[in-house]
Amino acid sequence: MIDRAVEELKAAGISVSTAEEDKIAYCKDFNPLHLHRLLKKETPALPDVVVFPKSTEEVSAVLRIANTYGVPVYIFGGASGVIDAATPYEGGIALSTLALNRVEIDADNRMVKAGAGVVGGRLEKILNHHGFTLRHSPQSLYCSTVGGWVATAASGQFSTGYGNIENLLISLTAVLPDGEVVTEKMTPRRAGPDLKKLFVGSEGLLGVVTEVVMKIFELPEEFLTISVEYDTMGEAVRDAKALMSLKPALIRIFDDEESIRYFDLEKFTLIAVFEGKGAGSRADIAKKMVSGEIAEGYAEKWLGRRFDVSDISKIVPLGFIFDTIEVACFWGDAERLYHEVINAIRRVEGTVTASAHASHFYESGLCFYFTFAGYPEDVEKYYREVWERAIKASLKNGGNVTHHHGIGRLRKSWLSAEIGGYISILKDIKTMFDKRNILNRGVMFD
Amino acid sequence: MINPKVISRIIANTDMKTKLRLAKVIPKLGKADEITRCMLCPNMCLHLCPVFDAERRLTVSPSVKARLGYFSENHTYEAIYHCLPCDACKNACPMDISVNDNLREIRAGFDTEIARKAVERIERELLKNLKKAESERRDGRILYFPGCRTFESGLFDKTVEVLEKLNLDFAIDDFLCCGMPYYELGLYDRFKTAIEEVKRQASNYEGVVSNCPHCVAIMRENGIKAAHLISVLQPVKVGGDFSFHDPCILARKLDIVEEPRKLLGEMGCSIHEPVFSKRDTHCCGYGGVYRFIAPEYAEKIASNRKEHFSHQIVTACPSCRMALKAVDIVELVGERL
Numbered sequence: 001m002i003d004r005a006v007e008e009l010k011a012a013g014i015s016v017s018t019a020e021e022d023k024i025a026y027c028k029d030f031n032p033l034h035l036h037r038l039l040k041k042e043t044p045a046l047p048d049v050v051v052f053p054k055s056t057e058e059v060s061a062v063l064r065i066a067n068t069y070g071v072p073v074y075i076f077g078g079a080s081g082v083i084d085a086a087t088p089y090e091g092g093i094a095l096s097t098l099a100l101n102r103v104e105i106d107a108d109n110r111m112v113k114a115g116a117g118v119v120g121g122r123l124e125k126i127l128n129h130h131g132f133t134l135r136h137s138p139q140s141l142y143c144s145t146v147g148g149w150v151a152t153a154a155s156g157q158f159s160t161g162y163g164n165i166e167n168l169l170i171s172l173t174a175v176l177p178d179g180e181v182v183t184e185k186m187t188p189r190r191a192g193p194d195l196k197k198l199f200v201g202s203e204g205l206l207g208v209v210t211e212v213v214m215k216i217f218e219l220p221e222e223f224l225t226i227s228v229e230y231d232t233m234g235e236a237v238r239d240a241k242a243l244m245s246l247k248p249a250l251i252r253i254f255d256d257e258e259s260i261r262y263f264d265l266e267k268f269t270l271i272a273v274f275e276g277k278g279a280g281s282r283a284d285i286a287k288k289m290v291s292g293e294i295a296e297g298y299a300e301k302w303l304g305r306r307f308d309v310s311d312i313s314k315i316v317p318l319g320f321i322f323d324t325i326e327v328a329c330f331w332g333d334a335e336r337l338y339h340e341v342i343n344a345i346r347r348v349e350g351t352v353t354a355s356a357h358a359s360h361f362y363e364s365g366l367c368f369y370f371t372f373a374g375y376p377e378d379v380e381k382y383y384r385e386v387w388e389r390a391i392k393a394s395l396k397n398g399g400n401v402t403h404h405h406g407i408g409r410l411r412k413s414w415l416s417a418e419i420g421g422y423i424s425i426l427k428d429i430k431t432m433f434d435k436r437n438i439l440n441r442g443v444m445f446d
Numbered sequence: 447m448i449n450p451k452v453i454s455r456i457i458a459n460t461d462m463k464t465k466l467r468l469a470k471v472i473p474k475l476g477k478a479d480e481i482t483r484c485m486l487c488p489n490m491c492l493h494l495c496p497v498f499d500a501e502r503r504l505t506v507s508p509s510v511k512a513r514l515g516y517f518s519e520n521h522t523y524e525a526i527y528h529c530l531p532c533d534a535c536k537n538a539c540p541m542d543i544s545v546n547d548n549l550r551e552i553r554a555g556f557d558t559e560i561a562r563k564a565v566e567r568i569e570r571e572l573l574k575n576l577k578k579a580e581s582e583r584r585d586g587r588i589l590y591f592p593g594c595r596t597f598e599s600g601l602f603d604k605t606v607e608v609l610e611k612l613n614l615d616f617a618i619d620d621f622l623c624c625g626m627p628y629y630e631l632g633l634y635d636r637f638k639t640a641i642e643e644v645k646r647q648a649s650n651y652e653g654v655v656s657n658c659p660h661c662v663a664i665m666r667e668n669g670i671k672a673a674h675l676i677s678v679l680q681p682v683k684v685g686g687d688f689s690f691h692d693p694c695i696l697a698r699k700l701d702i703v704e705e706p707r708k709l710l711g712e713m714g715c716s717i718h719e720p721v722f723s724k725r726d727t728h729c730c731g732y733g734g735v736y737r738f739i740a741p742e743y744a745e746k747i748a749s750n751r752k753e754h755f756s757h758q759i760v761t762a763c764p765s766c767r768m769a770l771k772a773v774d775i776v777e778l779v780g781e782r783l
Binding site for chain 1: 449451452455456459460461463464467468471474475476478482483484485486487488489490491492493494499502503504505507510513514516517519523524525538539540541720721722
């Protein structure tokens, strides 16, 4: 079947590769377990073919052909996802969205149209040159794509002020598994069904997002920061909740372990950014509001290092395993959840570090981003056990399963705990859209 | 160096069995080779890589090329050659890793058809320049070393004219190749032969001056006293609106960033910075040997780069001049000198 599909893809004029180097390039996402396979010169999986469609129409042709032959299709942007969603375990087609890379800035209406394969860092650089910003700034900004942001329901470091990807989204174009192209009339807002949201966080199960229109903002003239030290996570969380009334663009709370790493400080540290008109006075009010001790420079230090993930490259070759677990909770559960999840991770034999920062804030709660590193004898067993215990602790203490990394294959055993009865609706929608189950097979549910 | 406070935490929070195992491994922390460390990165310089931007496939992205280099045992991969010496990756890397520097070492371990064909193309180009240089031979204190791309871009005669008008006591000797193409292809024996000849020639002069940042960089790295031509140019009144395209090697290896802007300013020019400028510049596509391996993508990079400009492009590199249809700063000076 795959051979016939490849022949048809070529006949349709689609750029297709069966070269070994392209297959190796599209063998995995960035789930940390895969890195250990690479170190052994092993590939977690290999697609039979990699396709590089250049337009929505070509994506449609790829899916039509794949659907005809029932060939599995795995959708790749920058392959920076960490939940083992894109890995082509059943071979088939790896569909790269990277050639969908047009950018059109509509300065008048404060929006940008970007192809799914546009890399975030380049888009932001181009926008900045024109005096704008997307203010969507995940740590993967430099290696993730616009389509990937939508598919994973991504969130960025400035989400507290500007919202997550779903809040920035104006419109999108997607191709359904049978090749049908869906889009809608663009408008700043509408009542009635907003079905494009089906694709937000769909992790490629329902279609391939090919083009996205997003809000953009003028680069802020004022940019003020505050840095505050605390003795406990609870004090910092209470101040963060109060600070939300001042509309900060960004808040982060680093626990004492992460404060050592970033600031050489054994305290809990809150940083906040205030942007735009009146930022100065809001920052002044914030300084008076907080109960902790005002400090200098921590926010700037973190801003300077916020995209530095080089620790991964230093520890993994030695046999360490690491990962991050991000969960959301309401204010009332925050302090307890933080301690319980940290303790749950630390109790797993082999854990070397367990730490957290609170990274995204809402009127009703926040997201904790836990980081662990272990040096176990059995990497995979240790890794699974940490995940089991951490998610169990989160769910038991009012937290959820994922804030912004997604479900993928990694967290699918907890999907029903996350979305309850909606899981049957999701499965029905998947069946309706994707009768032959070709798209990202095995992601979210079996 | 690990923060002692972090070590105290690890000691306090880690079980005894793991602590004993850690004691053996901690001294090795961060000592993995560059290709391994680059392979394990999620591609944090992807947004800056001009080759990826043109080819639009992960295969030629920085960390995947490192992966392919790491996987190269009995054979290597074509993507290992799809790289530029622009060091956009290194410029952004907290580990200071140049993907191309590491891939060059991989290339050196294999005898490939790709390298052989590239050499054929390059040497055909080099031969064209021999006679031209011979016809202009002259003696002087400073060696003017045009470099092959100065001929190819048609800058040789103009540069000679400018150097004469500037009253520089310069020589033109036998045409030699600095060896960069061999070096980039990992053909180190051929490179060594080439650079030794250049060294012998340069030893007859007080110093060397060249239009080509590549030549200057490679000569300096091999102990030759070489300077880029921009250091001898004098301002003349020109005026007008321009954008300066920083050649990668000029900005990142020779650290020449403000000099051309100062010169253009003294020439009465208004300078409009493009997106990607100064040390954060963007390759024109003609660096290294990429255009002899993947000419269509080299042109694509050039075309992508041109889109970053809305004014006449000025540069200071014969390769960039060709790629971007730009004006070289030596031409601008020459017009009014």
